[in-house]
Amino acid sequence: METQSAEAPNYKQQAEELHAALGAALENIRSQSCDSALVTPERWNATGMAPAWMDVEAFTDAVRDALAKFHASSSEHDCGATSGAEQIEPTNEAEAATETSSDEEEAIPASASSEQPASLDEALAALPAIPCADICVLEGKSTTYFYSNAYMTDAYANWAFLAQEDDKVQTFVSVVREDSRVYPRPMVYRSLLNPPFRMTEDEVLQCWQTVQETGKFPDIESCEASNGDVYFFSTDYLSPRYAQSLAEYESVERLANP
Structure with a gap:
């Protein structure tokens, strides 16, 4: 006679634990975005945010899946909202609700509610999608970054991303452009x-020297205001003459005529 293993995973319980952890992770992303910081999976590992039975890599995949599930369900809802409304016939709401409830009770076996899902994915599918329309993802060379565009602008997130990736020359060029x-x-x-760059003056100078020496960024040029302030600009968007006049206004004329 076969018996069920005592160590068989309780997928329903695991799904509930993971669902709660995912909700907490998304709130943590929002909290960190308020503090102008990106979140990487390393933070979840350090804070023990993932369920004890799941490693940080699997938890990161689960975060991605939660984002995909929410966006997919939102798209389906948006696409079906109009056509669904057109097909609904006026009914007595109370009567319809009673009839539906009665039909469902007859159709669902009494033991169905106590049955264990066959897998964690099946158990998760039965839970509501976690609202996360504001959560964005940036892929780095060796890790993934998350932020909430409700609390951090996309531009600042991109700058923070470049700073975290520690490619100072690319950061320099990207910000100038x-x-x-x-x-x-x-x-x-x-x-x-x-913040979020926190370069030193020597590092900025080194970036400029690298840009000049490599010749890979021919649109990047510099100009100087009469007070000695050094500016950088891209000739793809600004002419040298216009950039010079803007630099002079910002560093000298604006201050002389408040």
Whole structure:
């Protein structure tokens, strides 16, 4: 006679534990975004946020799956909302609810509610999707970064991502181009001394020297205001003459005529 192993996993319980952990992880991402910080799986490992029976890599995969599940369910809801409404016939709501409830009770065996799911995925599928429309993912060279765009702008997240990846030259070039393209304005060297970059003046100078020596970034140029402030800009978006005038205004004329 076969008996069920005492060590057989309780998928329903595991799913509930994982669902709660995922909710906590997403809230932690939002909290860290409020503090201008990206979240990596290493944080979940250090804080013991993942369930005890799941390693951090599997938990990270579960976070990804939760994001995909939410977006998929949101898309299905949006696509079906109009057509579903068109097909509904006016009914007596109380009568319909009573009839549906009665039919379901007859159709579902009494033992169904106590049956164990066949797998963790099946148990998770029975739980509601966790709201996470604001959670974004950035893929690094060796790890993954998460943030909430409800509390951190995409631009700042990208800058923080570049700083975390520690590719100073690419960070330098990306920020210079971003300032020239979006605002548009040349970037004063002091910008990279602030969070999230926290470069030193020597590091900024080294980035500029590398840009000049490699010749890989021919659009990146520099100009100097009359007070000595050094600016960098991209000729893809700003002409040298216009960048010079903007630098002079920002460092000298604006301060002289408040």
